[in-house]
Amino acid sequence: MKFRYLTAAAAMAALSALSATAETRVTYKSAKSTSSYYQMAVQIAEAMENASDGEISVTVEESQGSVQNVMEVRARGGDYVFTTPPVLVKLAKDGKAMFDGKGDPAFDGIRALFPIPSLTMHFVMSADSGAASFEDLKGKTILLGKGSFGAREGEKYLELFGVKDEVSIADVELSNAVPALKNGQIDGFVTAGSWPAPNVVEAAASTGVNVLSLTEAQIEETGRTKLVIPAGTYAGQDADIVTTSLPVVAYTTTKMDDETAYSLTKTYWDQKSNMAEGAKWWAGVDEGLMSNITGQIHPGAVRYYEEAGFDLTDAQK
Structure with a gap:
């Protein structure tokens, strides 16, 4: 009896640990806390957590701007999501303009997830x-x-x-x-x-x-x-x-695993109409904005788009 009790307790502990490790933690870096884009980040974070029953936990970080968001790619891991205009990603990869002399191989790993309001x-x-x-x-x-x-x-x-x-x-x-x-x-x-x-x-x-x-x-x-x-x-x-x-797009990098990128992208599109009930700016986001993504999309997100029937360009894949 005692042995069976201990075995059951151990099994419960193992399941508990497994459940804890199953939680996906993401850091979403957006804009200044006074901006509409910070409010969007908060809405996305809440939508992700609610739709996933807490399995996706999103921490929103304030930012001083899109250039900073891109620059931080150099020191961030696979949990990093950030927003920026696609043109800045191209400039970072090419080492031009504000990224002149600040190039880094990490910029080549930037991949898109989904468009947000422009x-x-x-x-x-x-x-x-x-x-x-x-x-x-x-x-x-x-x-x-x-x-x-x-x-x-x-x-x-x-x-x-x-x-x-x-x-x-x-x-x-x-x-x-x-x-x-x-x-x-x-x-x-x-x-x-x-x-x-x-x-x-x-x-x-x-x-x-x-x-x-x-x-x-x-x-x-x-x-x-x-x-x-x-x-x-x-x-x-x-x-x-x-x-x-x-255009403004939410990005991550190739450090993020495919399953997390898939879950984030699917949840975003699934919850967009619900978010639009609280803030009308989401009503302006539709499949047409996918053309604003001029670079590669993360493979996990590509999987979602193909399942959902989105038309992607060869450049985006």
């Missing part, structure tokens, strides 16, 4: 400004913000479309854009983030705005990816907004 350009003009095109920006006061992708991209577009010297740039933080628009301090502001963008939602609901569309020629001139924000996304928006975006 950084989407919004040129938001007050209804009272009457601005409906970039030509109409002449003589207007625009808030670009400071140091962000949206600020840099916005300034580039003003120059590309020939209105930079005829626009006044407001010296106001982007966080104050909506109040500044409401009190007439500015005629419009530029912001980049996932759509629907919270500050654009607020501005559209409180003051009435017109979000500018780009022509096909202008989009080609920017060199960015075309993106269409459907009509009705923002209050008073009766037509689609044609704009540009910078």
